[in-house]
Each structure stands twice: as structure tokens, then as C-alpha cells.
Amino acid sequence: MTRSPADHGRPTPRSAKPRPLTLRDVSEASGVSEMTVSRVLRNRGDVSEGTRARVLEAARRLGYVPNRIAGALASQRVNLIAVIIPSLSNLVFPEVLGGISSELEGTGLTPVVGVTNYSPAREEQVLYEMLSWRPSGVILAGLEHTPAARAMLLSAGIPVVEIMDVDGTGVDSVVGISHRRAGRQMAQAIVAAGYRRIGFLGTKMPEDHRSRKRLEGFAEGLAEAGLQLADREFYSGGSALKKGREMTEAIMARSPDLDFLYYSNDMIGAGGLLWCLEAGIDVPGRLGLAGFNGVDLLEGLPRRLATMDACRAEIGRRAARIVGGHETGPKVVELTPVLQPGDTIRPSA
Amino acid sequence: MTRSPADHGRPTPRSAKPRPLTLRDVSEASGVSEMTVSRVLRNRGDVSEGTRARVLEAARRLGYVPNRIAGALASQRVNLIAVIIPSLSNLVFPEVLGGISSELEGTGLTPVVGVTNYSPAREEQVLYEMLSWRPSGVILAGLEHTPAARAMLLSAGIPVVEIMDVDGTGVDSVVGISHRRAGRQMAQAIVAAGYRRIGFLGTKMPEDHRSRKRLEGFAEGLAEAGLQLADREFYSGGSALKKGREMTEAIMARSPDLDFLYYSNDMIGAGGLLWCLEAGIDVPGRLGLAGFNGVDLLEGLPRRLATMDACRAEIGRRAARIVGGHETGPKVVELTPVLQPGDTIRPSA
DNA sequence: CTGAAAGCGCTAACAT
DNA sequence: ATGTTAGCGCTTTCAG
Numbered sequence: 196m197t198r199s200p201a202d203h204g205r206p207t208p209r210s211a212k213p214r215p216l217t218l219r220d221v222s223e224a225s226g227v228s229e230m231t232v233s234r235v236l237r238n239r240g241d242v243s244e245g246t247r248a249r250v251l252e253a254a255r256r257l258g259y260v261p262n263r264i265a266g267a268l269a270s271q272r273v274n275l276i277a278v279i280i281p282s283l284s285n286l287v288f289p290e291v292l293g294g295i296s297s298e299l300e301g302t303g304l305t306p307v308v309g310v311t312n313y314s315p316a317r318e319e320q321v322l323y324e325m326l327s328w329r330p331s332g333v334i335l336a337g338l339e340h341t342p343a344a345r346a347m348l349l350s351a352g353i354p355v356v357e358i359m360d361v362d363g364t365g366v367d368s369v370v371g372i373s374h375r376r377a378g379r380q381m382a383q384a385i386v387a388a389g390y391r392r393i394g395f396l397g398t399k400m401p402e403d404h405r406s407r408k409r410l411e412g413f414a415e416g417l418a419e420a421g422l423q424l425a426d427r428e429f430y431s432g433g434s435a436l437k438k439g440r441e442m443t444e445a446i447m448a449r450s451p452d453l454d455f456l457y458y459s460n461d462m463i464g465a466g467g468l469l470w471c472l473e474a475g476i477d478v479p480g481r482l483g484l485a486g487f488n489g490v491d492l493l494e495g496l497p498r499r500l501a502t503m504d505a506c507r508a509e510i511g512r513r514a515a516r517i518v519g520g521h522e523t524g525p526k527v528v529e530l531t532p533v534l535q536p537g538d539t540i541r542p543s544a
Numbered sequence: 545m546t547r548s549p550a551d552h553g554r555p556t557p558r559s560a561k562p563r564p565l566t567l568r569d570v571s572e573a574s575g576v577s578e579m580t581v582s583r584v585l586r587n588r589g590d591v592s593e594g595t596r597a598r599v600l601e602a603a604r605r606l607g608y609v610p611n612r613i614a615g616a617l618a619s620q621r622v623n624l625i626a627v628i629i630p631s632l633s634n635l636v637f638p639e640v641l642g643g644i645s646s647e648l649e650g651t652g653l654t655p656v657v658g659v660t661n662y663s664p665a666r667e668e669q670v671l672y673e674m675l676s677w678r679p680s681g682v683i684l685a686g687l688e689h690t691p692a693a694r695a696m697l698l699s700a701g702i703p704v705v706e707i708m709d710v711d712g713t714g715v716d717s718v719v720g721i722s723h724r725r726a727g728r729q730m731a732q733a734i735v736a737a738g739y740r741r742i743g744f745l746g747t748k749m750p751e752d753h754r755s756r757k758r759l760e761g762f763a764e765g766l767a768e769a770g771l772q773l774a775d776r777e778f779y780s781g782g783s784a785l786k787k788g789r790e791m792t793e794a795i796m797a798r799s800p801d802l803d804f805l806y807y808s809n810d811m812i813g814a815g816g817l818l819w820c821l822e823a824g825i826d827v828p829g830r831l832g833l834a835g836f837n838g839v840d841l842l843e844g845l846p847r848r849l850a851t852m853d854a855c856r857a858e859i860g861r862r863a864a865r866i867v868g869g870h871e872t873g874p875k876v877v878e879l880t881p882v883l884q885p886g887d888t889i890r891p892s893a
Numbered sequence: 894c895t896g897a898a899a900g901c902g903c904t905a906a907c908a909t
Numbered sequence: 910a911t912g913t914t915a916g917c918g919c920t921t922t923c924a925g
Contacts, residue, residue: 265902283638327612436844495785614918
């Protein structure tokens with residue numbers, strides 16, 4: 196690429212942009228046909244040690260990086276798994292990703308991540324983008340999607356695994372937990388421990404269906420015992436730990452007779468716990484607390500917050516196994532979260 | 545695709561795998577040539593309103609999703625930016641990603657993320673994978689790479705932006721802060737506040753060069769005042785908050801006369817802070833504390849840990865701007881982290 | 894404003 | 910064990 200006179204005023208070009216190398220270059224440099232070079236580079240078919248060595252040497256020397264775009268087009272095969280999640284700052288999703296990656300390791304499949312920020316429209320858009328690269332599978336969070344997104348998933352002709360949640364109807368395979376059941380189970384444990392005036396603190400995100408389902412299940416669990424939520428408080432945005440403090444202070448100021456607070460996630464629960472301890476509130480005697488997720492962070496708190504493990508890494512692993520084509524089992528895999536009472540629920544009466 | 549007799553024994557196929565639709569299908573359905581359909585779908589060139597409408601209608605009705613693999617091969621253009629980072633569970637990197645995404649929004653470029661787990665070999669491998677998709681730019685963390693990785697970056701013929709760290713020599717553009725300077729600055733602030741017996745607590749990760757550089761700068765800063773580190777403690781893996789507690793307890797048991805603890809990140813610093821408060825230690829009178837990063841989490845703690853903002857989102861935004869081809873400025877952009885004294889350094893004497 | 898032809902860089906399928 | 914041929918589905922280029 197020669198520089199035109201117009202180039203004069205411009206800053207130095209980022210780099211001389213040489214035409215990227217092709218198989219042909221390696222072929223010429225090694226004196227082996229393109230086809231055989233291709234075979235060597237992909238470890239496919241029988242190639243004699245001699246030619247293999249010559250080809251690899253030439254490829255290395257030239258710094259050849261194969262063009263997968265061409266390869267994928269020719270072979271009609273793409274080693275990519277689209278993974279679509281609501282957020283990366285939630286800590287939960289990186290853990291799921293970890294599970295997916297570890298399981299995909301060595302299968303030749305590579306996860307590619309897209310983030311929706313809990314917006315269904317954005318999810319649709321991200322899905323469209325990713326499908327346009329013709330991945331060999333899709334893993335996405337939740338069962339709620341726009342009609343167009345569902346349609347795309349149905350007609351994509353590839354394995355689809357919806358994760359995190361089993362309360363609803365999936366497109367293809369589903370791996371997750373029942374958040375409704377988790378909420379109910381927590382309610383039962385709380386009631387069994389003798390708490391009666393119970394408040395809920397959570398996010399104000401209409402699109403966080405899992406949090407919503409937990410709350411619904413929780414309310415059902417209370418209803419079974421003839422109880423109902425005594426008060427509730429919602430937030431959005433900001434430092435979750437700080438919000439947890441503020442909300443806890445607010446709800447306790449408004450309803451001082453509450454004897455239990457159920458948080459929609461561990462982070463705000465941790466904030467609430469810190470506030471209670473500072474305020475000199477007897478936890479779990481005077482006031483019980485519980486969160487959800489079972490995040491690592493909890494281990495470092497002054498007291499262990501009661502929580503429920505969401506099986507994050509395991510969900511990722513199972514989903515990866517299914518999308519990779521192994522695992523011929525049922526279409527719906529329901530994992531069972533375990534209640535971790537910690538130190539913030541008093542022992543059952 | 546008809547089912548062969550061999551299909552009998554297999555579980556129901558995941559889905560009837562229809563040949564994905566092509567431009568030709570849309571062309572036939574709309575009675576418009578492939579070429580014009582292509583133009584409509586890409587908003588390129590002039591197309592009459594009538595044909596445009598007919599094409600869009602047909603595409604929508606069929607559920608056509610373009611094949612970017614073919615498109616990219618034909619146009620020699622890929623709208624992808626490779627982003628390579630060490631970890632997703634660090635909280636720091638999702639924030640950088642946020643900056644990158646927000647800046648790329650609307651430019652037609654899409655970030656694609658690869659994770660190295662702080663392994664140079666893995667980084668090389670991920671880079672190779674990503675370059676094989678011929679992205680139009682690369683953003684990657686740090687200045688330290690394997691020789692092969694450097695070579696690939698140099699010959700890729702695309703913009704390369706190395707982020708987070710400016711202490712060293714980059715391949716192309718660099719956006720970050722000087723961790724060495726950050727460490728030194730913190731040391732100076734601590735010394736100015738009158739602390740003299742200073743300990744360091746950090747990760748045991750040989751490949752975390754930024755943490756290492758901070759420590760080096762910190763030691764230099766102390767040396768300028770005729771001081772040196774009185775003790776140090778390292779960890780790896782596990783819940784950072786908990787590790788912070790444990791390490792703090794350990795180092796204070798071993799060196800009870802320490803009057804300041806410098807942590808390599810806020811998370812372990814927060815753990816240390818919680819431990820100190822519980823242990824009834826006067827912070828910052830008897831013992832001062834400081835971390836690094838300026839994470840959101842700190843806002844919810846009982847006391848605000850002293851820290852230094854690492855300019856994470858800004859780094860992401862600047863890097864994205866450069867890799868996108870805007871910003872013709874200098875090759876190295878050094879951002880300036882700001883010391884946030886919080887409540888854990890006593891006022892300077 | 895619309896269409897026809899050529900080919901992007903690679904691999905499947907078939908020779909040899 | 911190695912080479913040849915014919916596309917993959919799209920976009921570029923040039924012609925109407």
C-alpha cells in the first residue's frame with residue numbers, strides 16, 4: 196500500500212497495513228499445496244512428518260494466523276457458543292461464565308459473551324448480532340424474551356439452553372433453579388424459626404424476573420402460614436452495600452416492629468447486616484436477616500448472612516455440556532439450591 | 545433435511561435443522577435481486593422506498609438473519625474489537641468493559657471479550673484465536689506479553705491499545721495509569737501523616753504486574769523518607785474479604801507494632817478494616833489502612849477505606865475511542881488516579 | 894435506481 | 910499422502 200500525497204498531513208499511519216497472510220503464502224513458502232497446508236494446520240487427515248514439519252516451520256516463520264472467517268464459510272462450521280447474560284457487574288454471571296468456560300475447555304468450542312443490561316430489546320438485538328455469526332449453540336439467561344427473540348431461537352437450528360430459571364416454558368433446553376420454590380423455602384424456614392413480622396427489600400427492576408419470582412414464592416410461603424409481608428422497600432442503582440444500609444435504616448424507621456428482613460440479594464443483605472450490627476440490633480434474636488445467592492463475599496463479614504446458594508457454576512457447567520451436544524438427558528434440568536442458615540436466623544423453635 | 549433410517553434410535557433431534565435462510569431466499573420471496581436485497585439490509589446505496597419496503601417485509605416474514613461470515617469474507621471488514629483481560633471476577637475489568645461498551649455504542653463496533661486468568665500463555669492463545677476472526681482492533685490489559693503475542697500484535701495490521709498500565713513500552717497505543725507512581729504517592733501520603741511502621745498485604749501472583757509495580761513504587765516512596773517496609777503478607781485465591789481479615793490478623797500478630805497497612809486491593813483492605821474494627825483497634829489513630837482501586841463496595845463499609853481510584857471506566861472509554869480510529873492524539877495516554885483519603889488515614893501532622 | 898459477474902480465503906469431496 | 914475442483918453466502922465493481 197503506497198502512501199498517497201493526501202497522506203502528508205496525517206499522523207503516521209498506525210502501522211503499515213500489509214495484506215494479511217493467506218494459506219497461499221504459506222503454501223508458496225513451504226512448497227506444499229494449499230490443501231495440504233490446510234490439513235497440517237488443522238491436524239486433519241494424514242500428512243507425512245516431513246511435510247508437516249516444513250509447513251509448520253513456514254507458518255511460524257511468516258507469522259501466519261488462519262482466517263477463520265473463510266474457514267467457517269467453507270466448512271459451514273463455527274466453533275462459537277453465544278452466551279447472553281444480563282450483566283457482568285452482578286458477580287453471579289461471571290461465576291456462571293466460569294462454569295461454562297471450564298466445561299467448554301478442550302472441546303474446541305469458545306464462549307462469546309453478550310450483555311443485555313436486563314433489557315429485552317437489547318437482548319433481542321444482541322441475539323440477532325450473535326446469530327449472524329452462526330454460532331453452534333446459544334446459552335442465555337432467563338425464560339422471558341421478546342417474541343422476535345423466541346422466533347429467532349426457534350428457527351436458528353442450533354441447541355439453545357436457557358439458564359438460571361426453570362419457572363416457565365423454555366424454547367429448547369433449560370438449566371436452573373426454581374426461584375419461586377427458593378423463595379417459598381426461605382419463607383418456610385423463617386416462619387419455622389418463629390419470625391412473624393417480615394419485610395422484603397429488593398431491586399426495582401421490572402425485568403429481573405428471577406428476583407420477582409423469588410418474592411412471589413416468598414409471599415406464597417408466608418401465606419401458607421397465614422402471614423403476609425409487613426413492609427417492603429425497593430431501590431435501583433448505586434453501591435448495593437450502601438443501598439442495603441440505607442434501605443434497612445429506612446424500613447426499620449418506618450416499621451420498627453419488623454422481626455425479619457428478606458433481601459433479594461446478598462450484597463444488599465450484607466449492607467443491612469452491617470447497619471444492624473452498628474445500630475446495636477440483636478441479630479438474629481431481635482431481628483433476623485437473609486439474602487440470596489451465596490456469594491463469596493459473605494465469608495468475610497462479621498457474621499454469616501443466611502442465604503441460599505444459586506448453583507451458579509454448576510448451572511454454567513451443565514448448560515455447556517448440553518449445548519456442546521453431550522448429555523442426552525431431559526430438556527429441563529432443575530438444580531436444588533441449599534439453604535445456608537448462617538448466623539442470622541435464630542434456631543427453629 | 546430428511547431423516548435417515550439411522551435416526552430411529554436417537555432421541556428426538558434438538559430441532560428440525562433447516563438450512564438457514566440466505567439472501568437468495570429473501571430475493572425470491574420479494575422478487576428483488578440479491579444485490580438489491582443486500583443493499584436494503586445494509587442501508588447502503590439508493591433504493592426506492594417501494595422495493596425497500598418489500599424487501600424488509602419479506603426478510604421479516606421469513607425471519608432472515610444475515611450471514612456475517614460471508615459478509616465479512618466478501619467485504620474484508622469485521623466490526624469486532626477484541627478485548628483481552630485477565631479476569632472477570634475482579635470487578636475492575638467489568639468496569640473497564642463498561643467504559644469500552646459505552647464508547648463503542650453506536651459506532652457499529654462490537655467488543656468481544658477474552659479472558660486469560662493472568663496467564664501469559666493463555667493470553668497468547670486467546671489472542672491467536674481472536675485474531676483469526678480478523679477483528680478491526682485489539683484492546684488488551686497490560687504491557688507484558690509473550691514474544692509471540694507481541695509479534696502477532698505487531699503484524700496484525702490493526703490498532704492495538706494496551707490498557708491499565710503505562711509503566712513500560714507498548715506495542716502501539718497505551719492508556720492507563722502509572723502504578724509505580726500511584727504506589728509512591730500513597731507512600732508519601734502515609735509518611736506525611738506520620739506513620740512509620742508500615743506493612744504491605746497483597747496477592748501472590750507473579751503475573752499481576754500492576755500490583756507488583758505499585759508495591760515497587762510504594763517501597764521507593766518509603767525509601768525517599770528513609771523508611772522501608774516493616775513486614776509483608778501474601779495470599780492467593782479464596783474470598784478476598786475473608787483473606788483480608790486473616791492476613792491482617794496474621795501480620796498484626798507477628799508485628800504488633802505496625803502502624804499502617806497498605807493493601808494491594810480494596811477488597812482485602814475492606815476485610816482488614818472489618819477485622820480491625822471488631823478487634824477494637826483505633827483506626828486511623830493507632831493503625832492506618834489503605835487499599836487500591838476505589839471500588840463501589842467501599843461506600844457501604846462502616847468506615848471509608850483510603851484508596852486510589854484506578855480510572856477504570858475512563859480507561860475503557862479512551863481505549864475504545866482510540867481503537868475506533870477517532871482520537872489522533874499521542875500514543876500514550878496517562879491518566880491520573882486521585883488519592884481518596886477516606887477515614888482510615890489520620891490527617892497529616 | 895437496479896442487476897450481473899467475479900471472487901473474498903478457505904475446506905469438502907473427490908481424484909490420484 | 911497429496912493435489913484438484915468447486916463452491917460456502919455475501920459484497921465489490923462495473924454496467925445498464
